[in-house]
Amino acid sequence: MKAKHQRLVLALVALVGVAGAGVLAASALRDEAAYFRTPVEIQGGKATVGEAMRLGGMVAAGSIKRQSDGLTIRFVATDGKASVPVEYKGIVPDLFGEESGMVADGRMRADGTFVADRILAKHDERYMPPQMGEMPKNMKAPKA
Amino acid sequence: MHAYANPTRFLAIARPLTPWLLSFGLLLVIAGAWAGLTQVPGDYKQGETARILYIHVPAAWLGMGGWTSLAVAGLVQLVWRHPLSGIAARAIAVPGMLFTALCLATGSIWGKPTWGTWWEWDGRMTSMLVLLFLYAGFIALTHGDEGQRQGGSLSRGAAIYALVGAVNLPIINRSVVWWNSLHQGPSITLRGSSIDNALLWPLGLTLLGFSLLFGAIVLMRMRRIIADNRVAARLRRLADDEGAIA
Numbered sequence: 181m182k183a184k185h186q187r188l189v190l191a192l193v194a195l196v197g198v199a200g201a202g203v204l205a206a207s208a209l210r211d212e213a214a215y216f217r218t219p220v221e222i223q224g225g226k227a228t229v230g231e232a233m234r235l236g237g238m239v240a241a242g243s244i245k246r247q248s249d250g251l252t253i254r255f256v257a258t259d260g261k262a263s264v265p266v267e268y269k270g271i272v273p274d275l276f277g278e279e280s281g282m283v284a285d286g287r288m289r290a291d292g293t294f295v296a297d298r299i300l301a302k303h304d305e306r307y308m309p310p311q312m313g314e315m316p317k318n319m320k321a322p323k324a
Numbered sequence: 325m326h327a328y329a330n331p332t333r334f335l336a337i338a339r340p341l342t343p344w345l346l347s348f349g350l351l352l353v354i355a356g357a358w359a360g361l362t363q364v365p366g367d368y369k370q371g372e373t374a375r376i377l378y379i380h381v382p383a384a385w386l387g388m389g390g391w392t393s394l395a396v397a398g399l400v401q402l403v404w405r406h407p408l409s410g411i412a413a414r415a416i417a418v419p420g421m422l423f424t425a426l427c428l429a430t431g432s433i434w435g436k437p438t439w440g441t442w443w444e445w446d447g448r449m450t451s452m453l454v455l456l457f458l459y460a461g462f463i464a465l466t467h468g469d470e471g472q473r474q475g476g477s478l479s480r481g482a483a484i485y486a487l488v489g490a491v492n493l494p495i496i497n498r499s500v501v502w503w504n505s506l507h508q509g510p511s512i513t514l515r516g517s518s519i520d521n522a523l524l525w526p527l528g529l530t531l532l533g534f535s536l537l538f539g540a541i542v543l544m545r546m547r548r549i550i551a552d553n554r555v556a557a558r559l560r561r562l563a564d565d566e567g568a569i570a
Contacts, residue, residue: 202491215446273440308520309365
């Protein structure tokens with residue numbers, strides 16, 4: 181074996197080792213490095229009342245209710261398997277809306293409501309022109 | 325492969341290639357930016373802010389592609405000790421860091437109107453910031469070191485650093501899949517694109533354009549390092565000659 185082949189094998193073995201360690205570390209971090217928890221995780225007992233956390237999910241269709249003080253909103257965050265009611269007082273981002281993703285900073289209250297201090301809108305990976313996207317459900321596509 | 329490791333042969337190709345890369349790159353970037361800003365509709369939900377993707381995506385691609393080539397150069401330095409590999413790695417680091425910073429800046433500018441925040445410590449953003457710091461570390465490690473004064477080769481430590489830093493690349497790529505994150509999942513995958521074709525095509529122009537520009541910057545920086553080496557060698561010879569006369 182020539183010296184440069186030896187170095188190549190050594191470098192590749194070391195690289196595989198380091199990459200393996202990286203993957204192991206990343207998978208060990210899986211839960212800790214998550215940016216938010218989903219409703220199913222919270223209902224599965226991964227949340228204690230009063231603990232600061234983030235909740236992420238879709239805003240359920242028809243669930244946004246503005247309260248009489250004009251500032252507080254209530255809605256239901258869902259991940260398809262479970263849902264958590266959320267209460268928030270403040271201004272939401274422009275992209276916040278029903279049937280779209282959101283992430284809320286806050287804590288669980290004893291009655292099972294998530295009280296948010298801050299709400300972020302989560303965008304999905306779809307990009308499309310307006311006429312294809314926001315077609316109201318009661319409207320048919322215009323005829324060509 | 326060894327043939328192109330010779331600086332003279334390399335220059336014979338790099339010299340005429342540089343202006344071509346530069347002019348085609350600029351042309352494509354301008355065409356792509358013009359198309360992205362004026363010729364395609366805004367996104368159905370985000371409106372006009374989505375247009376930043378024509379800069380953001382190429383910047384992310386080149387930030388990560390830059391480190392990929394840095395790691396390959398590190399491996400070549402370590403194993404074959406090609407005279408050009410260290411020069412290439414030194415030339416790549418600065419534009420790679422620049423595009424990573426551009427990716428973070430454009431992402432932040434987009435994040436404020438879209439998410440409602442300039443910065444969050446989610447997996448994608450954090451791992452991309454780590455890439456920026458990796459570049460900074462590589463530049464700090466190699467700038468003005470022994471190798472720079474002796475032709476541009478990388479020290480063993482710098483070459484290993486370049487290789488080990490590559491571990492971050494799959495983490496950046498998978499960060500939105502492994503962990504739930506604020507950043508959306510991948511739009512363009514092997515199975516296709518969830519960016520509608522009506523919005524996608526200028527991205528091809530800017531992606532190729534910025535890549536050509538990146539190539540031009542790297543070639544210019546490599547040529548500059550080789551030129552510096554030649555000046556240093558000539559000065560050394562002159563000093564030796566004067567020493568011999570005196």
